[in-house]
Amino acid sequence: xxxxxxxxxxxxxxxxxxxxxxxxxxxxxxxxxxxxxxxxxxxxxxxxxxxxxxxxxxxxxxxxxxxxxxxxxxxxxxxxxxxxxxxxxxxxxxxxxxxxxxxxxxxxxxxxxxxxxxxxxxxxxxxxxxxxxxxxxxxxxxxxxxxxxxxxxxxxxxxxxxxxxx
Amino acid sequence: xxxxxxxxxxxxxxxxxxxxxxxxxxxxxxxxxxxxxxxxxxxxxxxxxxxxxxxxxxxxxxxxxxxxxxxxxxxxxxxxxxxxxxxxxxxxxxxxxxxxxxxxxxxxxxxxxxxxxxxxxxxxxxxxxxxxxxxxxxxxxxxxxxxxxxxxxxxxxxxxxxxxxxxxxxxxxxxxxxxxxxxxxxxxxxxxxxxxxxxxxxxxxxxxxxxxxxxxxxxxxxxxxxxxxxxxxxxxxxxxxxxxxxxxxxxxxxxxxxxxxxxxxxxxxxx
Numbered sequence: 001x002x003x004x005x006x007x008x009x010x011x012x013x014x015x016x017x018x019x020x021x022x023x024x025x026x027x028x029x030x031x032x033x034x035x036x037x038x039x040x041x042x043x044x045x046x047x048x049x050x051x052x053x054x055x056x057x058x059x060x061x062x063x064x065x066x067x068x069x070x071x072x073x074x075x076x077x078x079x080x081x082x083x084x085x086x087x088x089x090x091x092x093x094x095x096x097x098x099x100x101x102x103x104x105x106x107x108x109x110x111x112x113x114x115x116x117x118x119x120x121x122x123x124x125x126x127x128x129x130x131x132x133x134x135x136x137x138x139x140x141x142x143x144x145x146x147x148x149x150x151x152x153x154x155x156x157x158x159x160x161x162x163x164x165x166x
Numbered sequence: 167x168x169x170x171x172x173x174x175x176x177x178x179x180x181x182x183x184x185x186x187x188x189x190x191x192x193x194x195x196x197x198x199x200x201x202x203x204x205x206x207x208x209x210x211x212x213x214x215x216x217x218x219x220x221x222x223x224x225x226x227x228x229x230x231x232x233x234x235x236x237x238x239x240x241x242x243x244x245x246x247x248x249x250x251x252x253x254x255x256x257x258x259x260x261x262x263x264x265x266x267x268x269x270x271x272x273x274x275x276x277x278x279x280x281x282x283x284x285x286x287x288x289x290x291x292x293x294x295x296x297x298x299x300x301x302x303x304x305x306x307x308x309x310x311x312x313x314x315x316x317x318x319x320x321x322x323x324x325x326x327x328x329x330x331x332x333x334x335x336x337x338x339x340x341x342x343x344x345x346x347x348x349x350x351x352x353x354x355x356x357x358x359x360x361x362x363x364x365x366x367x368x369x370x371x372x373x374x375x376x377x378x379x380x381x382x383x384x385x386x387x388x389x390x391x392x393x394x395x396x397x398x399x400x401x402x403x404x405x406x407x408x409x410x411x412x413x414x415x416x417x418x419x420x421x422x423x424x425x426x427x428x429x430x431x432x433x434x435x436x437x
Contacts, residue, residue: 001173019171020172020173020174021168021169021170021172022168023168042167043167043208044201044205044268044272047271057274058271058274058275062204062205063204064174064197066174066176066219067200067221111270114270129270130270132355132356133269133271133356134269
């Protein structure tokens with residue numbers, strides 16, 4: 001049995017029907033084809049599946065798609081437009097080498113985006129506290145924290161186009 | 167992991183949720199934020215045939231000053247509890263502890279009512295409900311009733327909320343003193359407490375213990391010692407008195423007994 005839903009993802013409206021047990025992360029990856037959001041632990045520990053639901057960071061492996069109906073979701077694909085530029089937090093990860101294997105990165109970017117929308121100049125301690133729900137198994141936390149600090153210090157990002165390099 | 171199949175019934179009011187509960191009985195479960203229930207459903211530890219979603223009932227999300235107490239709606243998310251100026255002022259132990267539940271993403275979704283109805287002895291907020299001597303307002307087909315914190319947690323993952331009832335709000339008596347403390351011992355930032363304790367120190371002190379039994383429990387012996395003016399270390403020595411902490415992968419019973427005394431000692435020294 002399916003249930004009708006209407007969800008806005010990265011500004012695009014999806015009106016469809018889903019099996020009520022469909023987790024939001026699977027809807028995003030399989031129905032919307034937005035595979036930037038990763039499934040990590042699948043037990044709401046690791047935060048790789050973090051997306052914004054009405055602007056708040058949530059773990060999409062622990063939200064039913066039907067719970068998000070009539071609401072707005074933003075995934076990592078919704079950060080920078082296709083022709084750039086990167087958002088400050090994305091640019092921060094580039095400038096400060098905020099990723100190693102990259103698996104946790106979409107979740108880190110979304111958790112960091114939520115943090116900076118709430119506190120535009122966080123202390124290192126606040127950054128670390130806000131990333132409590134995101135694990136990096138490369139243990140690259142130092143550079144992730146620095147990347148978010150870079151974004152806080154450069155709220156206008158960098159005036160370069162994606163692909164141009166620098 | 168994907169939960170087993172279920173029928174999904176969103177409720178637009180508490181009355182509708184109770185009517186659905188009455189119709190489906192023990193086949194149904196209420197879902198609010200889903201951060202206790204969905205993990206259980208993914209592991210097949212819970213297999214409801216009907217899921218009644220109360221997430222859209224905005225009337226159940228509130229924090230209101232009612233004179234002698236603060237009423238917190240069951241659907242109020244941890245984040246709102248954590249950030250509430252009213253709670254920081256009148257029940258600081260609750261606001262502080264809500265900020266230690268899970269991690270930011272969990273606190274954005276999880277609700278106070280959902281956490282309490284889950285009845286997990288390892289959860290943080292039940293200890294606060296015990297320490298603050300809160301009253302829980304429950305609604306069912308025959309109207310509303312009040313249950314005291316001591317009567318709410320009935321067994322492992324079991325509460326006083328019957329299968330056709332809904333937790334509506336939690337009433338926290340205003341705390342007038344300054345002395346309170348929340349202590350949680352875990353090995354990683356977002357983990358459940360191996361042991362924890364919530365303390366409100368007043369004429370009638372309250373001490374709720376985390377993970378020290380099959381239900382959230384009160385440290386009654388320590389409370390009595392505190393009331394009669396014994397020293398902090400003597401009170402802390404009674405933290406586990408009469409309690410039966412579990413042994414599991416995170417710690418053996420004797421380790422938990424030790425931790426409970428250390429943590430209550432810290433709570434008393436910090437409060």
